[in-house]
Amino acid sequence: MVGRIASIASRMDRLYEFDREPVSANKLQSGWKFAGLFAGEHVAATEFVIGAFFVLHGVTAKDLLLGLAVGNLLAVLSWTFVCAPIATRTRLTLYWYLRKIAGPGLTFIYNIANAVLYCILAGAMIAVSATAVGLAFKVKTPALDAVWPNSVGWVILTLAIGSLFVVLAILGFEKLSRFAQICSPWIFTVFIAGAIAVLPRLGVRPNLRNFWEIATTKIWNGVPLSGQDRFGIGQIIFFAWFCNLAMHIGLSDLALFRYAKKWTYGFFSAFGMYPGHMLAWICSGVMVAAVGREMNPGLMAYEALGMAGVAGVLFAGWTTANPTLYRAGLALQTITPNWPRWKVTLVAGLGTTILSSFPVFFLKLLDYVAIYGLVLMPIGAVVFAEHWLFPLFKLEQYRAEKLDRPFHWPALVVWVGTLAISFFLPVHLFFRWLPGYLIALLSYTALSALRRK
Amino acid sequence: MLKILSRLLSLASLAACLFSSILYFLAKLQVGDFKLIFLVASVSWFVFAGLWSKGGKKSLSVN
Numbered sequence: 001m002v003g004r005i006a007s008i009a010s011r012m013d014r015l016y017e018f019d020r021e022p023v024s025a026n027k028l029q030s031g032w033k034f035a036g037l038f039a040g041e042h043v044a045a046t047e048f049v050i051g052a053f054f055v056l057h058g059v060t061a062k063d064l065l066l067g068l069a070v071g072n073l074l075a076v077l078s079w080t081f082v083c084a085p086i087a088t089r090t091r092l093t094l095y096w097y098l099r100k101i102a103g104p105g106l107t108f109i110y111n112i113a114n115a116v117l118y119c120i121l122a123g124a125m126i127a128v129s130a131t132a133v134g135l136a137f138k139v140k141t142p143a144l145d146a147v148w149p150n151s152v153g154w155v156i157l158t159l160a161i162g163s164l165f166v167v168l169a170i171l172g173f174e175k176l177s178r179f180a181q182i183c184s185p186w187i188f189t190v191f192i193a194g195a196i197a198v199l200p201r202l203g204v205r206p207n208l209r210n211f212w213e214i215a216t217t218k219i220w221n222g223v224p225l226s227g228q229d230r231f232g233i234g235q236i237i238f239f240a241w242f243c244n245l246a247m248h249i250g251l252s253d254l255a256l257f258r259y260a261k262k263w264t265y266g267f268f269s270a271f272g273m274y275p276g277h278m279l280a281w282i283c284s285g286v287m288v289a290a291v292g293r294e295m296n297p298g299l300m301a302y303e304a305l306g307m308a309g310v311a312g313v314l315f316a317g318w319t320t321a322n323p324t325l326y327r328a329g330l331a332l333q334t335i336t337p338n339w340p341r342w343k344v345t346l347v348a349g350l351g352t353t354i355l356s357s358f359p360v361f362f363l364k365l366l367d368y369v370a371i372y373g374l375v376l377m378p379i380g381a382v383v384f385a386e387h388w389l390f391p392l393f394k395l396e397q398y399r400a401e402k403l404d405r406p407f408h409w410p411a412l413v414v415w416v417g418t419l420a421i422s423f424f425l426p427v428h429l430f431f432r433w434l435p436g437y438l439i440a441l442l443s444y445t446a447l448s449a450l451r452r453k
Numbered sequence: 454m455l456k457i458l459s460r461l462l463s464l465a466s467l468a469a470c471l472f473s474s475i476l477y478f479l480a481k482l483q484v485g486d487f488k489l490i491f492l493v494a495s496v497s498w499f500v501f502a503g504l505w506s507k508g509g510k511k512s513l514s515v516n
């Protein structure tokens with residue numbers, strides 16, 4: 001068992017070897033580079049679904065605006081005060097820092113969990129793209145409560161699009177990443193122009209005098225669609241905050257901020273949260289209201305912008321599924337010794353493609369995003385506690401590394417225990433991560449203190 | 454020179470996408486014309502932005 005873990009750890013280390021050393025001073029990047037990166041990364045295919053779901057969940061216009069303003073601010077502050085300071089002090093990726101803290105065995109489990117979650121997310125993006133291509137073939141988008149595929153057409157469509165995305169990903173991640181960079185300003189324009197273009201259909205007059213009236217009666221009117229629970233300001237604040245939980249509180253973005261000159265560069269995440277998330281979600285809300293609240297991103301964009309809109313949804317899905325597939329493949333490569341990258345991508349891609357045919361993943365996207373963040377959040381708490389709280393309480397840091405242990409059991413116990421407690425917390429799914437995070441922080445610190453005694 | 458020109462034309466294309474929707478909202482454009490302009494401007498963005506980005510710096514490694 002120990003030999004097997006050591007072998008896996010060694011393979012895993014080779015994969016991440018290129019970023020093993022802390023980033024050197026000459027490789028640090030300017031703040032505007034971070035602004036551009038955040039602005040580009042946070043306008044994705046899923047934005048078409050998220051903003052639309054807020055409308056379907058009967059959010060009022062005031063709750064939406066205030067909730068998004070506050071929630072996105074909390075996300076920016078999380079990047080700035082939780083993630084960026086650790087990144088600029090260690091200059092390591094989460095992979096290498098977690099390895100020091102929790103041991104290679106637990107890092108391996110974290111990688112696999114991450115890979116599975118990435119595959120599901122990429123599957124949701126493929127499904128969003130399928131709604132656009134489906135218009136041309138008259139394939140009906142599954143109903144809101146659908147779990148299983150609703151037709152043979154939907155299955156064929158998602159499998160075909162997923163396979164195409166996977167083949168293109170195998171042919172060249174780098175070229176596609178370049179294409180994604182070109183795409184992102186245009187996709188952002190698709191959101192804004194799409195929302196503006198459907199305003200006349202909703203009855204907004206060119207002088208905009210009745211805009212607020214239309215917004216509060218026809219778009220965010222506080223009436224949920226049948227079968228959808230009603231969201232208040234709390235859900236909006238928490239959703240905007242935890243939408244990228246794995247990145248800020250979960251510390252995945254150590255990989256990014258290790259290149260920052262100062263921890264204050266975390267504030268540049270505002271370029272992704274406000275012009276990105278907030279504006280894109282508002283725009284997709286306007287678009288879904290204009291198509292009679294039908295959750296069909298392809299139809300929303302087509303009605304607003306015609307063929308360019310369809311291309312927008314397709315490209316948004318494609319360009320965001322691509323890096324997600326890449327990351328899933330990288331994580332999975334640890335359990336497939338000596339497999340070339342194309343083979344791992346193929347397997348991860350096939351799994352993702354099959355998942356994409358199940359509409360539940362994109363129709364329950366908000367819940368999935370909550371679960372995604374929740375699952376990875378305790379690891380962020382473990383790293384935060386080890387980095388900041390251990391020196392404060394004079395606890396020994398990095399025991400797993402010093403004792404060369406594959407597993408640091410307190411970290412594993414806290415991870416599993418926090419998830420179990422969070423599962424039974426009697427609050428809405430969106431609110432569970434915060435008490436869970438505090439539980440993880442305190443229990444990991446307490447457990448480590450007890451072990452020392 | 455080609456790069457500067459590509460940069461200007463790509464930004465102009467993006468602006469055309471946005472302004473065509475505003476003109477449509479203001480009822481200065483018909484729906485068919487608006488969607489055609491948006492499509493052409495979009496294609497134009499991809500052509501010129503592609504030329505502009507050729508030889509550009511690599512982005513940060515986040516993996």
